[in-house]
Amino acid sequence: MDTKQHAPGTQSEYAGALCRLQHKDSGFLLGYQQRRVYNLLIKGGIYSVADISIALRLSDPRSIIRDLRKKGIPVADVWCNGGHGGRFKRYFIRKGGVE
Numbered sequence: 001m002d003t004k005q006h007a008p009g010t011q012s013e014y015a016g017a018l019c020r021l022q023h024k025d026s027g028f029l030l031g032y033q034q035r036r037v038y039n040l041l042i043k044g045g046i047y048s049v050a051d052i053s054i055a056l057r058l059s060d061p062r063s064i065i066r067d068l069r070k071k072g073i074p075v076a077d078v079w080c081n082g083g084h085g086g087r088f089k090r091y092f093i094r095k096g097g098v099e
Contacts, residue, residue, distance in 0.1 A: 028071050037064045038093075041075060046090040048080070065091055 020029055030038060036056050040047065052061040068075050077089045 028073065030068075030071070033058065033064055034068055034071075037061055038068060038073065041091060041093045044092075044095070046078070046092045048088055048090050050088075052091070 020027060033056075037052060037058075040052060040055060047055070049061055052058065058064070065075050074093060075091055076094055077091050079087055080090055082088055
């Protein structure tokens with residue numbers, strides 16, 4: 001009788017991978033995409049959603065930012081006026097930790 005061979009899994013190598021992060025005095029478990037957004041924001045600089053999308057090739061990082069905030073990471077934002085009467089937010093993490 002022949003034995004069946006199974007194809008290898010097609011899951012991404014990063015699916016379900018968690019990383020423990022130490023920020024200030026708290027520890028967090030971050031998923032792969034959360035860690036990428038956190039690392040971009042912690043470097044310094046102020047990024048719009050479009051900037052983050054281009055830099056990390058994400059379709060919509062707002063939900064990732066929401067999840068980071070739920071975990072207690074102080075992601076701050078500021079409203080900016082764009083051209084043609086539009087407004088958008090820029091996101092950043094303050095170095096001093098003051099929200």
